[in-house]
Amino acid sequence: MGDYYDMSEYEPLARFIWREHNIEPPLDVRGLCGELDITLERSYDLPADVDGLYMVSQAGCPRIVINAIKPVMRQRFSAAHELAHHILTPSPSPGVECRLPALPHSKTKEDVKCDQLAACLLMPAHLVADEFKRVKDNPTCRVAILANRFQVSRAAMYRRLCEIGLITQYRLNRYGL
Numbered sequence: 284m285g286d287y288y289d290m291s292e293y294e295p296l297a298r299f300i301w302r303e304h305n306i307e308p309p310l311d312v313r314g315l316c317g318e319l320d321i322t323l324e325r326s327y328d329l330p331a332d333v334d335g336l337y338m339v340s341q342a343g344c345p346r347i348v349i350n351a352i353k354p355v356m357r358q359r360f361s362a363a364h365e366l367a368h369h370i371l372t373p374s375p376s377p378g379v380e381c382r383l384p385a386l387p388h389s390k391t392k393e394d395v396k397c398d399q400l401a402a403c404l405l406m407p408a409h410l411v412a413d414e415f416k417r418v419k420d421n422p423t424c425r426v427a428i429l430a431n432r433f434q435v436s437r438a439a440m441y442r443r444l445c446e447i448g449l450i451t452q453y454r455l456n457r458y459g460l
């Protein structure tokens with residue numbers, strides 16, 4: 284298990300996908316969608332309370348649409364979330380499989396699972412732990428450095444570092460994240 288601890292059951296799956304697709308951080312979400320034959324689009328026409336969609340055409344073609352008005356790092360996380368739906372739903376029926384709500388309390392159980400896999404895909408625990416060793420003596424900037432390395436928001440990196448156990452809950456709460 285090494286010197287980190289991760290609660291997520293999706294860590295091995297994310298690790299497998301990184302190895303299978305020879306991924307280096309930061310994860311190229313668009314590239315991975317391409318390799319998996321998923322169409323990924325950004326749209327300015329989605330309502331503000333929707334971060335993204337995952338849908339399947341009648342012909343069985345998967346498509347992800349991301350709300351382009353959202354911050355770029357949020358768009359990356361939303362794309363990884365929709366990708367997680369694709370990975371966790373082996374044979375989805377045609378139609379909209381996920382309409383990702385912008386507000387966390389509106390999320391379904393399936394959405395919560397997909398958020399977990401998205402976090403693992405964007406920030407695999409073993410790589411985050413490796414990179415953390417290099418920056419741990421720089422408490423002021425380490426989260427920003429890691430967030431930049433993995434191209435996620437600082438809030439997402441805080442949450443992930445806490446999940447993995449590399450920073451304490453106290454620090455997480457103190458920053459209100």
Ligand SMILES: [Zn+2]
Pocket residue numbers: 364365368381382383393394397
């Ligand atoms: Zn979803």
